[in-house]
Amino acid sequence: xxxxxxxxxxxxxxxxxxxxxxxxxxxxxxxxxxxxxxxxxxxxxxxxxxxxxxxxxxxxxxxxxxxxxxxxxxxxxxxxxxxxxxxxxxxxxxxxxxxxxxxxxxxxxxxxxxxxxxxxxxxxxxxxxxxxxxxxxxxxxxxxxxxxxxxxxxxxxxxxxxxxxxxxxxxxxxxxxxxxxxxxxxxxxxxxxxxxxxxxxxxxxxxxxxxxxxxxxxxxxxxxxxxxx
Ligand code: 13P
Numbered sequence: 001x002x003x004x005x006x007x008x009x010x011x012x013x014x015x016x017x018x019x020x021x022x023x024x025x026x027x028x029x030x031x032x033x034x035x036x037x038x039x040x041x042x043x044x045x046x047x048x049x050x051x052x053x054x055x056x057x058x059x060x061x062x063x064x065x066x067x068x069x070x071x072x073x074x075x076x077x078x079x080x081x082x083x084x085x086x087x088x089x090x091x092x093x094x095x096x097x098x099x100x101x102x103x104x105x106x107x108x109x110x111x112x113x114x115x116x117x118x119x120x121x122x123x124x125x126x127x128x129x130x131x132x133x134x135x136x137x138x139x140x141x142x143x144x145x146x147x148x149x150x151x152x153x154x155x156x157x158x159x160x161x162x163x164x165x166x167x168x169x170x171x172x173x174x175x176x177x178x179x180x181x182x183x184x185x186x187x188x189x190x191x192x193x194x195x196x197x198x199x200x201x202x203x204x205x206x207x208x209x210x211x212x213x214x215x216x217x218x219x220x221x222x223x224x225x226x227x228x229x
Pocket of ligand 1: 006088157161162163164165191192193194212213214215216
């Protein structure tokens with residue numbers, strides 16, 4: 001299973017260090033064979049060698065240049081970062097990233113051989129319109145994306161389930177992942193209010209290869225407990 005923690009705008013450089021130390025110790029002691037990723041804020045990225053893979057939440061698709069407020073390839077390669085999140089709904093909706101921009105980022109990081117966690121997900125209105133509408137919405141989020149890319153990991157995160165405490169149901173996840181399986185061979189993660197109370201149910205679903213966790217990943221002990229349920 002893949003367990004990925006998206007810190008969003010939580011944790012600092014020093015608290016991320018402490019977090020990784022705790023998590024690393026737990027994972028080593030348990031000698032788990034899960035693949036574990038942490039996406040801290042950009043200020044907390046650093047060269048890190050351990051059982052956890054560090055990834056960037058966002059990188060501008062450029063080596064370097066005049067992109068005020070952004071970081072490019074140079075800034076992450078300094079730390080050996082080769083994993084990136086692309087297409088998160090918060091970037092699509094709050095930061096105005098269009099499908100065209102998302103696809104441009106994808107192509108750039110694919111050309112750089114990055115491991116790409118590609119996020120897709122529908123708003124509530126679409127979910128309420130039924131499974132067909134959801135699938136069409138998700139299909140459109142693959143526009144311009146090479147779904148055969150070997151270092152692709154897809155994260156299905158319904159927008160209405162993110163940060164709301166209301167996860168998608170087992171049947172919604174199972175149906176959606178089955179449809180996604182027709183579109184790509186990539187590992188399929190579920191994200192959206194994944195927590196200790198529902199992790200066992202979610203990871204038991206056929207077609208779920210792992211989870212992308214926000215709030216419930218912020219405490220390393222809690223995140224670790226999710227892996228050993
Ligand atoms: P929550 O787990 O806080 O709902 O966030 C999910 C998410 O957006 C992970 O990328």
